[in-house]
Every structure is written in structure tokens, then in C-alpha cells.
Amino acid sequence: MTKKAVAVLCVFAVIAALFTGCKSKVPEQHELVLQTTAQVTEDTDNFKISYSQSDSLNPFEATTLNNQTADDLVYEPLFRIDESFEAVPEIASSYTYEDAHTLSVTIVSGLKFSDGTPLTAKNVVSSFYNAQSSPRWKNSLTPIYSATATSDTAVKFKLSYANPYAHQLLTFYVAKNSSKSKYPLGSGKYKFLEENGKLYAEKNNEYKEKFNPRFTKIQLVNVPSAESINNALNIGNISYAYRDETNETVARLKCNKKQVNLNNMVFLGLRTTMGITSNADIRRAISLAIDRGTLAKSAYQGYAKAATSPFNPMSKIGRETAIFTDSADTAAAKQAIAKSGYKASQLTLKIVTNQNENKIALAKLAAQQLEAVGFKVTVKSYSQKVFNDALKYSNYDIYVAETKIPNDMRLSSFFDKSGKTHYGMKTDSDTAKLYKAYINNGGELGKFILSFSNEIPFVPVVYRKGVICYSKAMHGDMQGYYGNFFANIDDWYYN
Known part of the structure; x- marks a missing residue:
């Protein structure tokens, strides 16, 4: 082999050694940086x-x-x-x-x-x-x-x-x-x-x-x-803080925000025992006229999810029992009103709520949606004491309320006489009986949901969300x- 050839081979050998050396060192340097970072980032003051x-x-x-x-x-x-x-x-x-x-x-x-x-x-x-x-x-x-x-x-x-x-x-x-x-x-x-x-x-x-x-x-x-x-x-x-307040307050917070799913149902309670809302067709018309998606976006500034089921729509049972849509069905609502036999002059409703700003906004928007299908609606917001008295003495056709559903998804508070959300509802209705059979005796969930969609004992509107601020x-x-x-x-x- 000539001297020139030997020199060329030496050059290639040196270059190869350099590249090989670089490749072997990179992971070691990277690992060292990560270990050093983990050691120096301990923080005992800021959070x-x-x-x-x-x-x-x-x-x-x-x-x-x-x-x-x-x-x-x-x-x-x-x-x-x-x-x-x-x-x-x-x-x-x-x-x-x-x-x-x-x-x-x-x-x-x-x-x-x-x-x-x-x-x-x-x-x-x-x-x-x-x-x-x-x-x-x-x-x-x-x-x-x-x-x-x-x-x-x-x-x-x-x-x-x-x-x-x-x-x-x-x-x-x-x-x-x-x-x-x-x-x-x-x-x-x-x-x-x-x-x-x-x-x-x-x-x-x-x-x-x-x-x-x-x-x-x-x-x-x-x-x-x-x-x-x-x-x-x-x-x-x-x-860092978790906030569970009105969304107007949350909007003013100067922080990063993450929405948090809650099992808090906002609903329209109906006086099913007397008056115009004792008619099942009128109750169905009310539910059909409500645009749940709009109420979630407007009354709760997007910190809510439309309630397409009595159960939380984010849960498996909620997804499997969806019976409502996000949007209103005004044509079907008008058909239900016609089926009810009530005349236009009789279609008056009174909605009551407490002085929570989100619930007031929801009541006013719901009133507009109900008026779009032929109802004449008045909205009253009361102090908590007066609101409680209105529920106790049935001084309403519709009330706006919120309840935290337990993690086992039970709705007993609506169908038991001792329940906190049974106001205006018949606790011996077919829907109530089917729910109790489902809870106590292994009855069919499907039968309860079908009865609920026909009877509409109350109107699920949205499931509210909280927010983590950091x-x-x-x-x-x-x-x-x-x-x-x-x-x-x-x-x-x-x-």
C-alpha cells in the first residue's frame, strides 16, 4: 500500500472516531442536564x-x-x-x-x-x-x-x-x-x-x-x-384556588383557568300538582322550547354543559340515557301546546328564582324561549327566604334551582317526600314509582327514562362547571x- 493510501485511511479513521465519540457522549450529557435540573428546581417559597x-x-x-x-x-x-x-x-x-x-x-x-x-x-x-x-x-x-x-x-x-x-x-x-x-x-x-x-x-x-x-x-x-x-x-x-362561584366573578379573575366538571344539575322545577303545569303536554312543551345549549353558553358563560339526560351528560349513564337535545324544538313545542287543549290566552307562566345572577340570567333567557312558542311569562327573583316560601306554598309555575347529585347518580331527592328537591312533584307518579323500582328492586332503567320523557316531572337544563384558577x-x-x-x-x- 502506498504512503498516500495509508494517509487517506488514517484521515478517515480519525473522522470516524470523532463522530463515534460524539454519538457516545450526547446521551451522557443529556442525562446529566436532566439530573442537574431535577436537583436545582426544588421550590419551597413560590407556591x-x-x-x-x-x-x-x-x-x-x-x-x-x-x-x-x-x-x-x-x-x-x-x-x-x-x-x-x-x-x-x-x-x-x-x-x-x-x-x-x-x-x-x-x-x-x-x-x-x-x-x-x-x-x-x-x-x-x-x-x-x-x-x-x-x-x-x-x-x-x-x-x-x-x-x-x-x-x-x-x-x-x-x-x-x-x-x-x-x-x-x-x-x-x-x-x-x-x-x-x-x-x-x-x-x-x-x-x-x-x-x-x-x-x-x-x-x-x-x-x-x-x-x-x-x-x-x-x-x-x-x-x-x-x-x-x-x-x-x-x-x-x-x-392556586378552586372557585365555585358565579361565572361573572370567575370572568374577572386574572389567572389561568381550567374548567372542572361538576355533578351539579341546574333544573326547572314544575308545579305538577296544580295549574297549567299539571298538564303533561304543557310540561313537554316547556322542555322542548328550552335551548339548553344557549343557556349553558349565555347564562353560565360556557361554564356549564347542556343536560341531555336527567343524569350528567359527561357520565356513562348520562350518555346512555340522552333524551333531550342541546337546541330547542319550537315546532314540536307548539304541537305539544296544541295537544294540551289550552287556549293562547291561558298560556301564562310565572318563573321564580333566588338572587343568584346566573339563575336570574337563565330565568330571563328561558322566558324568552318560552315566549317564542306562545307562552306569556313573568320572572320574579326573590331573597332566599322569600324564594323558599314560594316553593313551600306553591307560589310559582316554574322555579329555577340547583342540586348536587351524589356520585352514585341517584335522583331520590326528586321522588321522595323527604327529598330536598321534590317541590311541586308527585312522589307517587308513574315515573317516581319506576325510579324507586330501579333503585330498590333492580327495575329497568330504560322504563324509568321512557316514563320520564313522557311525564317530564322536572326539566334538567344544564350541569354546571367549576374552575381551577392558577x-x-x-x-x-x-x-x-x-x-x-x-x-x-x-x-x-x-x-
Whole structure:
């Protein structure tokens, strides 16, 4: 081989070695950068949330939305309800219905509270009984009357009636020494800590999963009133808050916003026992004349979803039982009026509401939609006391109201005499009987829905939404939702 050829080969060998060397070093440099970034981004100062010092942070005593949101950092439930209203196991690992009235839940083995002590089935049972008498869960847990630990990792719940969705009610927090401590211990991502006269939520090193948040310490700032929370968000005194107010107020907040699905139904209650609305054709005409999509966009500025079913349209049962459309069907509404036998001069309606601005806006828009098919409508907004009296003494044809549907999707409050939303409704109607058969005796859901669409005992209008507000200076994909407000907090950061 000539000297020239040898020289050329040497040059190629050097070039090849350089490229090979570069390729082998790039992953090492990249990995080093990521590790360094993870080490230097720990943040103990920037992230702040509000709480009410005058209210308890004990999860079974807290009454303010402020403190209930803060508790979500520290405590975990057996199940969380996701944005499609399906139960997602948290402390629970599995569940089974042994029979129509017995629900057994197995919890994850090896769980610990933030002090390192084991979380067992006995803690679940004691927390259940505390939740039964708590402001937050006592109403939703009424279909479950007892809980028993059958082993360290198994709990048996006894049900008041056959309820295939009862596991979705097990969203109460599990805590240790809940009746003895100002800040009961939890098993969540953080733990409460008092330090130098300030209150913090500090990273829980006993958390069951790998958890490496930037925010290792979160300051809780005493901001007691809703108006003060909004001001604190606007001037940057707090970084994050869940808001469940009128949408006019939310619109004025200077923050990033994420809509949150709620199981709060806004509906038109109808006086089915007397007057013009005792006629089923008139009730159908009212439902057909209502443009639910417009009411969601206008009365609630888009912070609502049209109720195409008595059940939440975001849920599986809601999608399977859709009987209404987003838009009005004025032609069908006029046909229903004609079928009713009422004359044009008799088509008068009185709508009443309380002084919530969204409900007033909804009532006025609904009145316009009803007038478009031939009704003559008056709208009255009352103080809460006068509104309650109007319901009690049937001084209305239609009323605008809102109710929180429990996570098992039961509508019993509309069809039971003891229910809070039964005003104006016949609790012995065919629809009421079919619903009770469905709930208590395994009756067919389809029969209830068909009867509901014919009778229209009330008019579901929209399912309202809440909003998570967070600082514009904060980064990361916000995945929080109602009941899991800090879902992916380990991905959030400030520059």
C-alpha cells in the first residue's frame, strides 16, 4: 500500500472516531442536564394556597370550600371520581359486591400514614363513621349504614338498598386519630406542618408512590372570604384556588383557568300538582322550547354543559340515557301546546328564582324561549327566604334551582317526600314509582327514562362547571379536577 493510501485511511479513521465519540457522549450529557435540573428546581417559597384559619383543617370538620380544597393535599380516599364520573381506586385496590346489600373493598397493602405507621382497614372504618357525621359526606353516605374491618386490608360495607354504584360514594378521606388531632395524619402527597407561626403543607416522604415535586413545601395563607380569595389570586398573593362561584366573578379573575366538571344539575322545577303545569303536554312543551345549549353558553358563560339526560351528560349513564337535545324544538313545542287543549290566552307562566345572577340570567333567557312558542311569562327573583316560601306554598309555575347529585347518580331527592328537591312533584307518579323500582328492586332503567320523557316531572337544563384558577407564572400541564385538585402537582413549576 502506498504512503498516500495509508494517509487517506488514517484521515478517515480519525473522522470516524470523532463522530463515534460524539454519538457516545450526547446521551451522557443529556442525562446529566436532566439530573442537574431535577436537583436545582426544588421550590419551597413560590407556591401558596389559601385556607380559612377560622375553619378546621380536620377533614371531617371542615366546612369551607377553601379548607376542603387544602385537605386534598394531605388526605386520600378509597376512590376518586374522575372527570367522566367513574370511580378510580386510590387507597382501594379492588371491590366486589358479595350480594345486593354487601360491598367488600380491599385496600392496598403496605400503605403508611405520614408518620410511617401502617394504614389499615380499621383506619378506613373509623374514618367512615367520622365521615357519616361530617358536613361534607353525611348526606352522600346515607345509602351505606355500616362498615366492618374483616382483615387488615379488607372492609365490608352494608348497604341500605341494592345500589350497584355504591362504591362511587366511598370518596371520604382516610385519616389517623381524626377526632383527637388539629391536623390528623393522612397518607397523601403532603402533610401539614406548623413552623415559626406559619402553616405549610410539606412533602410526605412516606407517600406510596415515587413523588418528586418541585414544590416540597407549600405555604397556606389565611384568606377567609371568597372575595378576598379572588383578590389574592389577582394580585398574586396565592398561586392556586378552586372557585365555585358565579361565572361573572370567575370572568374577572386574572389567572389561568381550567374548567372542572361538576355533578351539579341546574333544573326547572314544575308545579305538577296544580295549574297549567299539571298538564303533561304543557310540561313537554316547556322542555322542548328550552335551548339548553344557549343557556349553558349565555347564562353560565360556557361554564356549564347542556343536560341531555336527567343524569350528567359527561357520565356513562348520562350518555346512555340522552333524551333531550342541546337546541330547542319550537315546532314540536307548539304541537305539544296544541295537544294540551289550552287556549293562547291561558298560556301564562310565572318563573321564580333566588338572587343568584346566573339563575336570574337563565330565568330571563328561558322566558324568552318560552315566549317564542306562545307562552306569556313573568320572572320574579326573590331573597332566599322569600324564594323558599314560594316553593313551600306553591307560589310559582316554574322555579329555577340547583342540586348536587351524589356520585352514585341517584335522583331520590326528586321522588321522595323527604327529598330536598321534590317541590311541586308527585312522589307517587308513574315515573317516581319506576325510579324507586330501579333503585330498590333492580327495575329497568330504560322504563324509568321512557316514563320520564313522557311525564317530564322536572326539566334538567344544564350541569354546571367549576374552575381551577392558577398563577400565569406557573408552568406545567394542569390536570387537576374536582375531588383531585392537585392530581399532577409534581409536574408544576415556576421558572
